[in-house]
Amino acid sequence: MKILVAVKRVVDYNVRIRVKADQTGVETANVKMSMNPFDEIALEEAVRIKEAGKADEVVVVSIGPSQAQETIRTGLAMGGDRGILVEADPDLEPLTVAKLLKAVVEKESPDLLILGKQAIDDDSNQTGQMLGELLGWPQGTFASKVELGDSEVSVTREIDGGAETLALNMPAVITTDLRLNEPRYAKLPNIMKAKKKPLDTLTPGDLGVDTAHRLKVVKVEEPPKRKGGAKVGSVQELVEKLRNEAKVI
Amino acid sequence: MTDSLLNDRDLKFQLYEVLDIEALLERPRYAEHDRAVFDSVLDTAHDLAKHYFAPHNQKGDAEEPVFEDGRVRLIPETKTAWDAFADAGFLAAHHDAEDGGMQLPEVVLRACMAYFNAANVSTTAYPFLTIGAANLVKSFAAPELRERFLPPMMDGRFSGTMALTEPGQGSALGDIRTTAKPAEDGSYRLFGQKMFISGGDHELTENIVHMVLARIEGAPAGAKGISLFLVPKVLVNSDGELGARNDVALAGLLHKMGYRNTTSTVLSFGEGDGAVGYLVGKPHHGLAYMFQMMNEARIGVGLGAATLAYQSYVHALSYARERPQGRLPSSKDPLSKQVRIIQHADVRRLLLMQKAYAEGSLSLCLYATSLAEDARTAPDPEQARQAGELLDLLTPMVKSYPSRYGVIASDLAIQVLGGAGYTREYLLEQFYRDNRLNPIHEGTEGIQAIDLLGRKLGRAVAKATHCS
Ligand SMILES: Cc1cc2nc3c(=O)[nH]c(=O)nc-3n(C[C@H](O)[C@H](O)[C@H](O)COP(=O)(O)OP(=O)(O)OC[C@H]3O[C@@H](n4cnc5c(N)ncnc54)[C@H](O)[C@@H]3O)c2cc1C
Numbered sequence: 234m235k236i237l238v239a240v241k242r243v244v245d246y247n248v249r250i251r252v253k254a255d256q257t258g259v260e261t262a263n264v265k266m267s268m269n270p271f272d273e274i275a276l277e278e279a280v281r282i283k284e285a286g287k288a289d290e291v292v293v294v295s296i297g298p299s300q301a302q303e304t305i306r307t308g309l310a311m312g313g314d315r316g317i318l319v320e321a322d323p324d325l326e327p328l329t330v331a332k333l334l335k336a337v338v339e340k341e342s343p344d345l346l347i348l349g350k351q352a353i354d355d356d357s358n359q360t361g362q363m364l365g366e367l368l369g370w371p372q373g374t375f376a377s378k379v380e381l382g383d384s385e386v387s388v389t390r391e392i393d394g395g396a397e398t399l400a401l402n403m404p405a406v407i408t409t410d411l412r413l414n415e416p417r418y419a420k421l422p423n424i425m426k427a428k429k430k431p432l433d434t435l436t437p438g439d440l441g442v443d444t445a446h447r448l449k450v451v452k453v454e455e456p457p458k459r460k461g462g463a464k465v466g467s468v469q470e471l472v473e474k475l476r477n478e479a480k481v482i
Numbered sequence: 483m484t485d486s487l488l489n490d491r492d493l494k495f496q497l498y499e500v501l502d503i504e505a506l507l508e509r510p511r512y513a514e515h516d517r518a519v520f521d522s523v524l525d526t527a528h529d530l531a532k533h534y535f536a537p538h539n540q541k542g543d544a545e546e547p548v549f550e551d552g553r554v555r556l557i558p559e560t561k562t563a564w565d566a567f568a569d570a571g572f573l574a575a576h577h578d579a580e581d582g583g584m585q586l587p588e589v590v591l592r593a594c595m596a597y598f599n600a601a602n603v604s605t606t607a608y609p610f611l612t613i614g615a616a617n618l619v620k621s622f623a624a625p626e627l628r629e630r631f632l633p634p635m636m637d638g639r640f641s642g643t644m645a646l647t648e649p650g651q652g653s654a655l656g657d658i659r660t661t662a663k664p665a666e667d668g669s670y671r672l673f674g675q676k677m678f679i680s681g682g683d684h685e686l687t688e689n690i691v692h693m694v695l696a697r698i699e700g701a702p703a704g705a706k707g708i709s710l711f712l713v714p715k716v717l718v719n720s721d722g723e724l725g726a727r728n729d730v731a732l733a734g735l736l737h738k739m740g741y742r743n744t745t746s747t748v749l750s751f752g753e754g755d756g757a758v759g760y761l762v763g764k765p766h767h768g769l770a771y772m773f774q775m776m777n778e779a780r781i782g783v784g785l786g787a788a789t790l791a792y793q794s795y796v797h798a799l800s801y802a803r804e805r806p807q808g809r810l811p812s813s814k815d816p817l818s819k820q821v822r823i824i825q826h827a828d829v830r831r832l833l834l835m836q837k838a839y840a841e842g843s844l845s846l847c848l849y850a851t852s853l854a855e856d857a858r859t860a861p862d863p864e865q866a867r868q869a870g871e872l873l874d875l876l877t878p879m880v881k882s883y884p885s886r887y888g889v890i891a892s893d894l895a896i897q898v899l900g901g902a903g904y905t906r907e908y909l910l911e912q913f914y915r916d917n918r919l920n921p922i923h924e925g926t927e928g929i930q931a932i933d934l935l936g937r938k939l940g941r942a943v944a945k946a947t948h949c950s
Pocket of ligand 1: 643644645646647650651652653654677678679680681738741746919922923924925926927928929932
């Protein structure tokens with residue numbers, strides 16, 4: 234049994250995001266980058282499954298610039314067995330990422346694919362779903378509990394108004410939500426060991442995927458500052474304000 | 483208010499650009515490392531400090547350790563923090579690979595400790611002291627003793643202390659009175675009282691290894707008659723199993739201005755038949771051995787003071803950027819928007835003074851650590867010798883400057899917050915109280931001055947005259 238985990242290098246969650254002066258994107262120069270927190274959860278889940286004796290190998294894949302090797306190394310220090318970097322532009326679109334991952338999956342034939350539900354940089358929340366669709370595999374998104382059976386995996390997922398549990402035939406795609414687990418820290422000796430674990434580099438060309446952008450970014454700007462709230466005296470006043478000031482009804 | 487610890491960029495600037503620690507990678511000892519490893523280790527330290535140390539910093543201050551039925555009770559977060567620190571491998575990191583360490587350069591370890599100190603200096607004291615005590619065991623204990631005590635001090639099952647001070651003797655260590663009587667089995671029985679022993683009792687670990695200075699019966703007077711002993715709280719059989727409780731009792735706790743989550747203990751050795759102690763190294767050389775730990779601890783105290791100063795500054799800076807108050811002298815319109823206080827010249831002055839003290843101190847301490855590194859691992863023996871001598875000369879200043887000016891920085895940081903700085907709703911008053919310790923322990927400022935002027939400079943001058 235082999236598990237493939239996809240991890241993305243993103244601006245660290247502690248960093249206050251700034252828009253570039255030319256409004257083409259978010260400032261990443263001299264900014265701390267780290268593994269997308271949802272992907273840490275994905276990796277943690279894979280490593281726990283392996284530690285429970287239910288998987289033999291955990292492969293950590295990242296698509297991004299050469300510095301994403303560091304993100305993969307972090308993953309290997311957390312317990313991944315080997316890494317694959319698909320060296321590409323950091324701002325690929327979800328569909329392209331899904332196609333690249335599909336190509337990696339075809340080379341690697343994993344039984345289970347775990348991804349974060351979204352990356353905290355663009356919050357797209359699309360890659361896992363697109364990938365499941367492209368592969369024709371069942372998908373369990375927003376997982377808060379994963380239980381592995383023999384040929385099935387049961388995924389409890391968070392939905393509006395509660396939780397539902399799905400049984401998926403394997404191979405399957407799972408995307409993780411925050412409550413699934415608490416990821417571990419890389420122990421120092423494992424940081425050293427990670428250096429010796431294999432890490433292969435591929436290019437989109439090797440995988441036969443065209444990475445041209447299909448969407449055009451017009452402009453990136455900060456969301457408008459929130460204005461202070463106000464208390465209203467009555468329902469009537471509220472309705473009146475919604476109609477005449479906010480103009481939403 | 484900020485939740486950040488230090489500033490990654492500044493710390494890395496010090497390490498990679500000022501000290502060029504990547505040059506260490508050429509030394510055989512560090513051949514297995516690379517910059518990515520250093521970065522990961524630093525990131526891990528930052529994350530652990532933030533998640534396991536910082537959140538209970540105020541709680542540990544408000545709910546100081548309690549002495550009940552002969553035992554100490556600490557807030558439980560302390561144990562979780564200790565376990566996380568040990569489990570990540572920080573207690574073992576700088577040790578030799580053959581001892582189970584990862585040969586992390588000392589300067590990287592100390593930079594990691596800066597994050598922990600910034601997060602929670604009093605909880606960090608437990609691992610800080612343990613690392614120092616383990617270094618003493620590693621350097622001077624006989625092989626059998628080392629094998630029995632070093633591994634559990636590296637994996638976090640045992641912690642360590644340094645027990646020098648007595649109720650009657652603090653600065654004047656040559657006058658200590660704790661005595662050691664030789665026993666038939668080659669060990670010793672210790673009798674006496676030690677005071678102010680940090681981490682001297684707690685239940686974070688199954689055992690505590692006290693590194694104790696005492697006088698063997700009949701030893702010469704003064705500093706030349708002091709020996710170093712390893713005295714465990716619980717006896718350890720030769721197979722490593724824990725045995726009976728040793729004759730070391732907690733007589734009481736001291737109640738401090740700051741650093742409250744570190745237990746400050748009065749310990750009684752030998753209320754009964756005597757505390758079993760094992761001589762470390764040769765008789766009557768104890769003070770010299772202890773100086774190894776003290777010199778390391780002195781750099782550590784400087785660094786602790788520098789990081790508290792830095793952390794005060796980080797908080798003050800973040801507050802000053804957000805707090806609107808008043809208008810600039812040039813503004814005549816009473817209805818114009820208030821400016822952030824960072825725009826006021828006097829607030830900038832306060833901030834820049836802090837920055838100068840804090841960054842200067844941090845830089846000095848990391849530089850001292852890199853000298854210690856060179857003294858140990860520089861490939862050129864002449865370079866190693868020079869680094870050692872320079873470090874020796876600088877140590878009193880590395881300890882004293884950050885200790886004195888760090889408190890001033892913490893004081894100025896309170897000033898930046900105004901009334902808020904004086905309240906316990908903010909951390910600044912605690913940083914100030916915590917930092918006030920540093921000019922006192924590990925040799926007071928006065929004692930450092932005597933060391934510098936009376937000993938070190940004299941020696942350096944004599945040498946320079948001799949050479950010319
Ligand atoms: C929170 C805390 C933690 C501590 N942790 C430890 C520990 O873990 N282990 C340990 O062994 N000790 C520890 N100590 C003890 C500490 O090292 C001593 O308090 C310190 O060395 C000073 O000794 P003292 O308190 O007896 O002061 P004293 O020695 O009585 O000094 C009082 C004053 O006299 C001055 N003075 C003394 N002698 C001279 C002289 N010859 N010339 C000029 N001035 C002089 C001093 O500078 C000081 O200003 C700790 C102390 C504190 C407060």
